Amino acid sequence: xxxxxxxxxxxxxxxxxxxxxxxxxxxxxxxxxxxxxxxxxxxxxxxxxxxxxxxxxxxxxxxxxxxxxxxxxxxxxxxxxxxxxxxxxxxxxxxxxxxxxxxxxxxxxxxxxxxxxxxxxxxxxxxxxxxxxxxxxxxxxxxxxxxxxxxxxxxxxxxxxxxxxxxxxxxxxxxxxxxxxxxxxxxxxxxxxxxxxxxxxxxxxxxxxxxxxxxxxxxxxxxxxxxxxxxxxxxxxxxxxxxxxxxxxxxxxxxxxxxxxxxxxxxxxxxxxxxxxxxxxxxxxxxxxxxxxxxxxxxxxxxxxxxxxxxxxxxxxxxxxxxxxxxxxxxxxxxxxxxxxxxxxxxxxxxxxxxxxxxxxxxxxxxxxxxxxxxxxxxxxxxxxxxxxxxxxxxxxxxxxxxxxxxxxxxxxxxxxxxxxxxxxxxxxxxxxxxxxxxxxxxxxxxxxxxxxxxxxxxxxxxxxxxxxxxxxxxxxxxxxxxxxxxxxxxxxxxxxxxxxxxxxxxxxxxxxxxxxxxxxxxxxxxxxxxxxxxxxxxxxxxxxxxxxxxxxx
Amino acid sequence: xxxxxxxxxxxxxxxxxxxxxxxxxxxxxxxxxxxxxxxxxxxxxxxxxxxxxxxxxxxxxxxxxxxxxxxxxxxxxxxxxxxxxxxxxxxxxxxxxxxxxxxxxxxxxxxxxxxxxxxxxxxxxxxxxxxxxxxxxxxxxxxxxxxxxxxxxxxxxxxxxxxxxxxxxxxxxxxxxxxxxxxxxxxxxxxxxxxxxxxxxxxxxxxxxxxxxxxxxxxxxxxxxxxxxxxxxxxxxxxxxxxxxxxxxxxxxxxxxxxxxxxxxxxxxxxxxxxxxxxxxxxxxxxxxxxxxxxxxx
Numbered sequence: 001x002x003x004x005x006x007x008x009x010x011x012x013x014x015x016x017x018x019x020x021x022x023x024x025x026x027x028x029x030x031x032x033x034x035x036x037x038x039x040x041x042x043x044x045x046x047x048x049x050x051x052x053x054x055x056x057x058x059x060x061x062x063x064x065x066x067x068x069x070x071x072x073x074x075x076x077x078x079x080x081x082x083x084x085x086x087x088x089x090x091x092x093x094x095x096x097x098x099x100x101x102x103x104x105x106x107x108x109x110x111x112x113x114x115x116x117x118x119x120x121x122x123x124x125x126x127x128x129x130x131x132x133x134x135x136x137x138x139x140x141x142x143x144x145x146x147x148x149x150x151x152x153x154x155x156x157x158x159x160x161x162x163x164x165x166x167x168x169x170x171x172x173x174x175x176x177x178x179x180x181x182x183x184x185x186x187x188x189x190x191x192x193x194x195x196x197x198x199x200x201x202x203x204x205x206x207x208x209x210x211x212x213x214x215x216x217x218x219x220x221x222x223x224x225x226x227x228x229x230x231x232x233x234x235x236x237x238x239x240x241x242x243x244x245x246x247x248x249x250x251x252x253x254x255x256x257x258x259x260x261x262x263x264x265x266x267x268x269x270x271x272x273x274x275x276x277x278x279x280x281x282x283x284x285x286x287x288x289x290x291x292x293x294x295x296x297x298x299x300x301x302x303x304x305x306x307x308x309x310x311x312x313x314x315x316x317x318x319x320x321x322x323x324x325x326x327x328x329x330x331x332x333x334x335x336x337x338x339x340x341x342x343x344x345x346x347x348x349x350x351x352x353x354x355x356x357x358x359x360x361x362x363x364x365x366x367x368x369x370x371x372x373x374x375x376x377x378x379x380x381x382x383x384x385x386x387x388x389x390x391x392x393x394x395x396x397x398x399x400x401x402x403x404x405x406x407x408x409x410x411x412x413x414x415x416x417x418x419x420x421x422x423x424x425x426x427x428x429x430x431x432x433x434x435x436x437x438x439x440x441x442x443x444x445x446x447x448x449x450x451x452x453x454x455x456x457x458x459x460x461x462x463x464x465x466x467x468x469x470x471x472x473x474x475x476x477x478x479x480x481x482x483x484x485x486x487x488x489x490x491x492x493x494x495x496x497x498x499x500x501x502x503x504x505x506x507x508x509x510x511x512x513x514x515x516x517x518x519x520x521x522x523x524x525x526x527x528x529x530x531x532x533x534x535x536x537x538x539x540x541x542x543x544x545x546x547x548x549x550x551x552x553x554x
Numbered sequence: 555x556x557x558x559x560x561x562x563x564x565x566x567x568x569x570x571x572x573x574x575x576x577x578x579x580x581x582x583x584x585x586x587x588x589x590x591x592x593x594x595x596x597x598x599x600x601x602x603x604x605x606x607x608x609x610x611x612x613x614x615x616x617x618x619x620x621x622x623x624x625x626x627x628x629x630x631x632x633x634x635x636x637x638x639x640x641x642x643x644x645x646x647x648x649x650x651x652x653x654x655x656x657x658x659x660x661x662x663x664x665x666x667x668x669x670x671x672x673x674x675x676x677x678x679x680x681x682x683x684x685x686x687x688x689x690x691x692x693x694x695x696x697x698x699x700x701x702x703x704x705x706x707x708x709x710x711x712x713x714x715x716x717x718x719x720x721x722x723x724x725x726x727x728x729x730x731x732x733x734x735x736x737x738x739x740x741x742x743x744x745x746x747x748x749x750x751x752x753x754x755x756x757x758x759x760x761x762x763x764x765x766x767x768x769x770x771x772x773x774x775x776x777x778x779x780x781x782x783x784x785x786x787x788x789x790x791x792x793x794x795x796x797x798x799x800x801x802x803x804x805x806x807x808x809x810x811x812x813x814x815x816x817x818x819x820x821x822x823x824x825x826x827x828x829x830x831x832x833x834x835x836x837x838x839x840x841x842x843x844x845x846x847x848x849x850x851x852x
């Protein structure tokens with residue numbers, strides 16, 4: 001899977017899920033919508049039993065040290081439970097995992113986690129504070145070459161430990177005063193550090209896990225989660241991974257007996273998994289964009305259709321660092337000159353929701369509908385006026401960059417056509433493969449670009465710091481506003497949720513509502529089909545994974 | 555033969571390094587900016603921190619010991635990865651070639667012996683159809699009929715034992731079977747008109763003996779050449795069939811590896827492919843000698 005995320009300079013954890021999906025061959029059911037249609041909760045006592053068959057691509061890793069893409073982490077999160085968990089509620093609050101309680105000191109530089117006693121790994125070994133220190137160190141050490149250990153980079157001592165070659169063997173910032181207390185000291189205050197720990201890289205590992213190159217553990221990780229690798233089996237590469245319920249799990253035990261991950265090749269995977277679903281060989285599938293209407297028509301009436309708002313955002317990335325778009329009016333002109341809704345209907349079969357804000361609806365009370373104001377509304381006259389004010393004269397040549405391996409041609413063609421018709425611009429399309437596209441964006445070799453972003457921890461800070469902070473390497477538009485930078489730094493150390501919410505909202509009002517640093521286009525909505533004759537209680541969580549912990553036989 | 559392999563490996567190695575892009579960034583999570591330390595660790599792990607000639611020498615040294623290196627993406631030994639896939643590709647290739655031989659040769663003989671009969675026309679028409687319709691369509695049609703509508707055979711994957719191989723083998727063999735039967739019909743028709751066949755009949759041999767012993771043996775050589783090359787190709791993996799049926803073979807491995815710039819796998823597959831091609835050609839050449847005494851070395 002392809003995948004992009006934060007650069008290490010910004011202390012945040014975010015992955016560009018929408019881009020990742022798009023780059024995987026047109027799997028781009030982005031945008032957002034209303035309610036989650038297919039989610040049903042079974043009434044009364046849920047039935048036990050059944051093996052849920054779910055298609056995935058061949059993971060890069062299911063060992064938590066490098067569970068770096070959606071495929072692998074879909075498996076890893078079933079096998080491991082970290083200190084905290086997140087149930088996807090819009091309050092964005094973490095729930096207890098192995099930690100019962102946790103708190104931070106006043107400036108959020110030191111975090112103390114109090115662990116439950118008596119929770120066990122699948123092999124019977126007790127999970128204690130050292131299990132976490134072991135797991136985090138194993139992932140962070142330079143020789144492991146983990147690509148997700150940056151989630152732990154705020155902890156003191158990460159630098160020397162992660163160096164190549166490592167100049168330290170341990171985190172100086174981690175300690176276990178007693179087996180059930182874990183203390184983490186950070187280099188700088190972060191009042192949302194606990195949220196970063198939902199990533200599977202922050203899992204505990206048992207004492208026999210060995211280092212990152214222990215193939216036995218790589219192929220059949222021994223975790224502490226609600227499911228375990230089916231005894232006697234291991235990851236059958238390119239074929240399947242079989243899990244069974246862990247009956248000794250300390251938390252809510254799943255209803256289903258097991259999960260079978262059926263592995264599909266990346267080539268034509270979307271079509272293949274959907275066909276396998278129609279043939280009854282898997283219980284769940286994504287939907288190829290071309291079949292979206294047909295799938296909705298067939299499966300929605302049956303209650304087999306899942307529509308789920310996801311935190312991701314699609315946007316028009318604008319190069320703030322050079323003319324003509326170093327002028328806010330010029331940015332607003334292009335944003336108002338594109339007809340989001342017409343494109344949604346024409347190109348995406350109405351499967352998206354046009355954005356009116358940057359921070360998306362799944363962020364609950366952080367969501368400020370309409371904060372983008374007129375700038376996100378299609379209005380040719382206002383666009384022309386803004387263009388005039390911003391010096392975006394007819395005939396101006398601009399370069400529109402996009403990745404040409406994600407099926408985005410219809411979108412960028414529509415943008416080009418609308419910008420040329422409405423503002424008289426000359427739009428040059430620059431489509432290259434994903435990796436190269438990101439390099440171009442890095443270099444600032446574009447005027448506007450198609451972009452998408454999401455976060456893998458439940459905080460809007462996963463949007464604001466990487467995309468709006470002037471020192472962030474993910475801020476390809478090079479938006480820079482000292483006031484926003486000051487507020488971003490402030491929000492990091494605000495312990496009170498209410499204070500932090502106020503600050504983040506203020507940031508969005510300035511950077512989007514006033515400056516239009518980038519132009520939000522669509523909220524991301526994910527769609528799936530599942531076998532509702534057999535299963536109930538299934539939806540998608542915040543991370544776009546099926547909620548197998550609550551699913552049950554009908 | 556070693557020379558061919560050596561030449562191929564040099565060309566390939568150089569090509570992979572001329573291709574623009576950054577295999578570490580691409581393979582390890584496309585586009586994500588790696589922190590310098592992780593990048594350094596990975597470059598060291600895969601010897602990418604050394605100059606190209608040194609990398610090549612290192613590669614040859616490992617190759618001589620049968621070690622194809624480690625996949626950038628999956629961090630697993632390429633030998634292990636290819637071993638799984640080779641077994642699958644070989645099984646599919648054998649199943650397909652058996653179908654080609656059985657159906658293709660028989661149909662060709664029948665068409666040649668009963669020229670211009672109903673059977674001959676049937677063979678001609680059905681082979682035209684098989685050659686004309688793309689493999690993808692044949693595969694999807696077979697899936698629709700036998701997996702989705704009738705539910706007799708699995709749609710995809712390899713977890714249903716021997717039943718899993720039937721549809722992919724049929725799909726894979728379709729076009730080549732048609733070609734084999736046409737070739738067989740052509741050469742056989744020609745041989746049937748030859749003087750020695752008339753002589754054989756004149757000697758009073760039965761039709762069966764004439765066809766199976768004299769005509770078949772003399773007309774099968776071009777078919778055998780074709781089958782040899784076809785088998786070599788099949789062993790190199792069949793991308794479309796593997797894709798349609800989610801068959802974990804070499805073809806898929808190669809395409810996936812090229813897309814993610816997982817160079818050790820690309821090198822491994824191509825080195826293997828060249829070796830197979832060279833070997834199969836050798837085997838076919840030796841087989842000629844058995845079939846045609848004139849080719850035997852004095």
